[in-house]
Amino acid sequence: MDSLLDLLTNAAARAAAHREGVAERPVFPSDVDLDAVRTALGSLAEGPTPAAEVIDELVDAVEPALVATTGPRYFGFVVGGALDAATAADVLTSGWDQPAFNAFTSPAAAVVEDVAGGWLKELLGLPVGTSFGFVTGGQGANTVSLAAARHHVLAEAGWDVEQRGLLGGPPLRVVANNERHATIDRALRLLGLGTGALEPVATDAQGAIDVADLAHVLAGGPDGPTIVCLQAGNVNSGAFDDFTAAIAEAHDHGAWVHVDGAFGLWAAANPATRHLTAGIEAADSWATDGHKWLNVPYDVGYAFCAHPHAHASSMSYSAAYLTGQGQGGLRAPGDYVLESSRRARGFATWAALRQLGRTGVAELVERCCALARRFSEQLGALDNVTIANDVVLNQVLVGFGDDERTDRVIEKVQRSGECWMGATTWHGQRLMRISVSSWRTTEADVDRSVAAILAATENI
Numbered sequence: 458m459d460s461l462l463d464l465l466t467n468a469a470a471r472a473a474a475h476r477e478g479v480a481e482r483p484v485f486p487s488d489v490d491l492d493a494v495r496t497a498l499g500s501l502a503e504g505p506t507p508a509a510e511v512i513d514e515l516v517d518a519v520e521p522a523l524v525a526t527t528g529p530r531y532f533g534f535v536v537g538g539a540l541d542a543a544t545a546a547d548v549l550t551s552g553w554d555q556p557a558f559n560a561f562t563s564p565a566a567a568v569v570e571d572v573a574g575g576w577l578k579e580l581l582g583l584p585v586g587t588s589f590g591f592v593t594g595g596q597g598a599n600t601v602s603l604a605a606a607r608h609h610v611l612a613e614a615g616w617d618v619e620q621r622g623l624l625g626g627p628p629l630r631v632v633a634n635n636e637r638h639a640t641i642d643r644a645l646r647l648l649g650l651g652t653g654a655l656e657p658v659a660t661d662a663q664g665a666i667d668v669a670d671l672a673h674v675l676a677g678g679p680d681g682p683t684i685v686c687l688q689a690g691n692v693n694s695g696a697f698d699d700f701t702a703a704i705a706e707a708h709d710h711g712a713w714v715h716v717d718g719a720f721g722l723w724a725a726a727n728p729a730t731r732h733l734t735a736g737i738e739a740a741d742s743w744a745t746d747g748h749k750w751l752n753v754p755y756d757v758g759y760a761f762c763a764h765p766h767a768h769a770s771s772m773s774y775s776a777a778y779l780t781g782q783g784q785g786g787l788r789a790p791g792d793y794v795l796e797s798s799r800r801a802r803g804f805a806t807w808a809a810l811r812q813l814g815r816t817g818v819a820e821l822v823e824r825c826c827a828l829a830r831r832f833s834e835q836l837g838a839l840d841n842v843t844i845a846n847d848v849v850l851n852q853v854l855v856g857f858g859d860d861e862r863t864d865r866v867i868e869k870v871q872r873s874g875e876c877w878m879g880a881t882t883w884h885g886q887r888l889m890r891i892s893v894s895s896w897r898t899t900e901a902d903v904d905r906s907v908a909a910i911l912a913a914t915e916n917i
């Protein structure tokens with residue numbers, strides 16, 4: 458029988474081999490036979506299989522179907538690249554298997570989240586008293602933040618939503634940029650507010666909120682409990698809302714302001730892009746991802762809240778068998794998230810921040826932005842290619858003539874295996890959507906990707 462050490466060493470070696478080869482494998486496995494993968498996974502076995510065999514079988518079966526998301530030329534969906542220290546810390550997280558509910562279930566997990574959360578606030582320039590929850594990602598962060606918002610604005614109207622629910626309570630308005638991310642809508646569904654409650658606000662040519670229209674929408678409805686959702690980093694263009702003006706307008710109406718900054722909030726951690734987030738610290742809650750631009754492995758995001766009491770009131774619970782909330786003066790991580798038993802997500806985040814340091818995070822953001830500009834300059838210089846957005850961050854939207862041709866080019870690029878970019882529809886146009894968000898991407902990778910795109914535009 459193999460020891461656990463042999464087993465983990467083998468698993469680590471196979472993961473490392475994948476990482477080492479990931480730059481040169483096809484970025485997307487277009488030719489993989491998924492039925493063969495399914496067959497290789499076998500049927501439910503009658504009895505046990507030795508652990509070492511299980512791992513070999515798993516790797517052999519799924520390797521051909523892996524996407525090179527940790528490689529240097531994956532530009533889809535703002536996927537981050539997984540830093541080395543964060544990856545290794547994530548392996549340890551599984552090895553230690555700590556339920557990060559509170560300081561009683563794991564003192565280590567509770568302290569690490571406390572420290573890493575403090576570092577995140579510092580880097581992102583959020584107010585000192587801000588509370589935070591380590592959630593599963595942007596969806597989790599938006600949902601937790603909006604639950605805190607729901608608690609707060611209804612409490613101000615004398616309504617205890619946790620106890621009484623929404624039925625019979627005061628009406629609650631939700632006002633949001635009409636180019637918000639779809640996870641805002643899903644959060645509203647989950648919170649019982651419904652997407653029908655949304656009052657959309659117009660956006661400008663770059664997809665940032667039109668503050669005059671925000672004022673108009675706010676003035677057009679009754680005063681009372683109101684949540685305004687803003688965006689740091691438009692999901693397509695990367696554009697930023699004007700936080701100073703929009704937050705002042707929303708606060709004039711007594712609204713709670715939530716900012717979805719799944720990737721764009723990281724602009725605040727880089728001196729050269731920080732101006733894009735000016736005024737953002739005046740918001741009431743903020744959502745961002747760890748697994749996107751911070752390059753922590755999936756799955757981690759962060760919900761920040763300027764009103765810790767609202768945050769904890771919306772999320773925490775207690776039960777007779779539970780002890781340890783607030784033990785030793787430590788915050789209980791479970792009081793700020795949706796889950797009770799949960800992965801100790803703080804270790805990988807701490808490792809990423811420790812590996813990069815303050816300047817490393819800034820450089821990562823800056824390098825990705827510079828590489829996005831390089832894409833835009835090189836692609837924009839090609840015949841019959843247009844850049845549809847102002848490239849202010851890491852997002853580049855590219856058109857290749859008409860919609861049909863653009864789709865054909867994107868599909869050809871995706872099949873090339875050289876790089877992978879997604880497709881989107883923005884302001885009525887089909888576009889290639891390039892997101893540069895991995896620590897591994899270099900200028901040479903951009904040049905090689907541009908060459909692949911150029912090749913895809915020929916004879917099409």
Ligand SMILES: *Cc1c(COP(=O)(O)O)cnc(C)c1O
Binds near residue numbers: 535594640
């Ligand atoms: C990716 C993204 C989300 C959702 O984040 P997940 O981590 O996928 O749940 C929300 N908002 C924006 C702007 C995003 O880019």
